[in-house]
Amino acid sequence: xxxxxxxxxxxxxxxxxxxxxxxxxxxxxxxxxxxxxxxxxxxxxxxxxxxxxxxxxxxxxxxxxxxxxxxxxxxxxxxxxxxxxxxxxxxxxxxxxxxxxxxxxxxxxxxxxxxxxxxxxxxxxxxxxxxxxxxxxxxxxxxxxxxxxxxxxxxxxxxxxxxxxxxxxxxxxxxxxxxxxxxxxxxxxxxxxxxxxxxxxxxxxxxxxxxxxxxxxxxxxxxxxxxxxxxxxxxxxxxxxxxxxxxxxxxxxxxxxxxxxxxxxxxxxxxxxxxxxxxxxxxxxxxxxxxxxxxxxxxxxxxxxxxxxxxxxxxxxxxxxxxxxxxxxxxxxxxxxxxxxxxxxxxxxxxxxxxxxxxxxxxxxxxx
Numbered sequence: 001x002x003x004x005x006x007x008x009x010x011x012x013x014x015x016x017x018x019x020x021x022x023x024x025x026x027x028x029x030x031x032x033x034x035x036x037x038x039x040x041x042x043x044x045x046x047x048x049x050x051x052x053x054x055x056x057x058x059x060x061x062x063x064x065x066x067x068x069x070x071x072x073x074x075x076x077x078x079x080x081x082x083x084x085x086x087x088x089x090x091x092x093x094x095x096x097x098x099x100x101x102x103x104x105x106x107x108x109x110x111x112x113x114x115x116x117x118x119x120x121x122x123x124x125x126x127x128x129x130x131x132x133x134x135x136x137x138x139x140x141x142x143x144x145x146x147x148x149x150x151x152x153x154x155x156x157x158x159x160x161x162x163x164x165x166x167x168x169x170x171x172x173x174x175x176x177x178x179x180x181x182x183x184x185x186x187x188x189x190x191x192x193x194x195x196x197x198x199x200x201x202x203x204x205x206x207x208x209x210x211x212x213x214x215x216x217x218x219x220x221x222x223x224x225x226x227x228x229x230x231x232x233x234x235x236x237x238x239x240x241x242x243x244x245x246x247x248x249x250x251x252x253x254x255x256x257x258x259x260x261x262x263x264x265x266x267x268x269x270x271x272x273x274x275x276x277x278x279x280x281x282x283x284x285x286x287x288x289x290x291x292x293x294x295x296x297x298x299x300x301x302x303x304x305x306x307x308x309x310x311x312x313x314x315x316x317x318x319x320x321x322x323x324x325x326x327x328x329x330x331x332x333x334x335x336x337x338x339x340x341x342x343x344x345x346x347x348x349x350x351x352x353x354x355x356x357x358x359x360x361x362x363x364x365x366x367x368x
Contacts, residue, residue, distance in 0.1 A: 099117040
């Protein structure tokens with residue numbers, strides 16, 4: 001007749017220091033357990049259960065066995081060390097899968113073990129955003145980052161620092177749209193119907209999923225806004241110029257676009273320099289934000305210079321007139337980094353020259 005050890009009789013036979021998780025086990029009782037996750041990650045699920053990995057701090061406890069309780073950090077190889085069962089890998093498992101695995105491992109030692117595994121402090125979540133965003137590159141979200149900083153970024157400041165908060169147990173619940181927001185928002189050339197989320201699986205394999213955020217904006221279908229996890233990559237494609245463009249003005253008013261874009265204005269305006277305007281704002285909006293034209297300006301000679309991503313330069317000669325409305329030819333929409341130069345009129349140039357060469361009292365002497 002096979003008799004299982006009772007929980008307390010088994011646990012009390014070991015010093016308390018050996019029961020604390022992460023302690024060194026007795027010789028002869030240690031074995032290495034290799035766990036190969038049997039799941040296939042499904043990007044279509046809306047919850048995308050958090051997967052444990054190196055750097056996670058987890059709490060482990062066993063029901064009705066108060067001696068088995070502690071906090072442990074998953075090592076860089078994805079393993080932890082526990083009494084009786086030794087070293088085992090939890091990397092790639094969900095919290096529920098990890099608990100079920102511990103139940104199986106401790107069955108020879110405990111009667112009906114019931115483990116609980118929860119994430120106390122999630123590891124930093126690293127991901128990369130490429131393509132048509134204003135600040136492409138790698139980003140890292142730390143659980144210690146303040147909530148206020150994240151709320152400011154998501155609310156519309158779009159500072160693109162890559163800092164955020166993991167918001168809740170399990171960490172890394174940032175979504176694709178929020179990640180784009182942290183990256184400074186999408187550019188005016190982005191195809192928000194064609195965003196690719198690339199996820200790396202524990203075995204080294206990767207899967208891809210197309211994300212259509214335009215559909216989410218139109219139908220409020222949040223299932224398109226997938227959660228970001230550690231190691232993910234996001235690629236925002238460039239819109240096909242041959243396809244009908246989406247409503248750029250509407251898109252620029254959403255949280256997918258930056259709150260403002262920077263443009264530079266030089267020449268005959270009252271406040272030259274770098275100014276902030278709304279995405280896709282017309283040229284005349286920037287002139288108004290710069291305090292308007294000076295009395296020496298020539299509104300018929302306004303140049304807009306744009307450095308394109310392929311290295312080419314677009315140069316337009318325009319007429320500054322508010323009555324032109326949002327005409328894309330006469331009053332084009334601005335992009336981040338555009339340069340506007342307001343030329344001086346001939347009469348304005350002459351007046352400026354006279355002012356610099358002749359003091360006012362000398363001019364008065366000439367006309368006496």
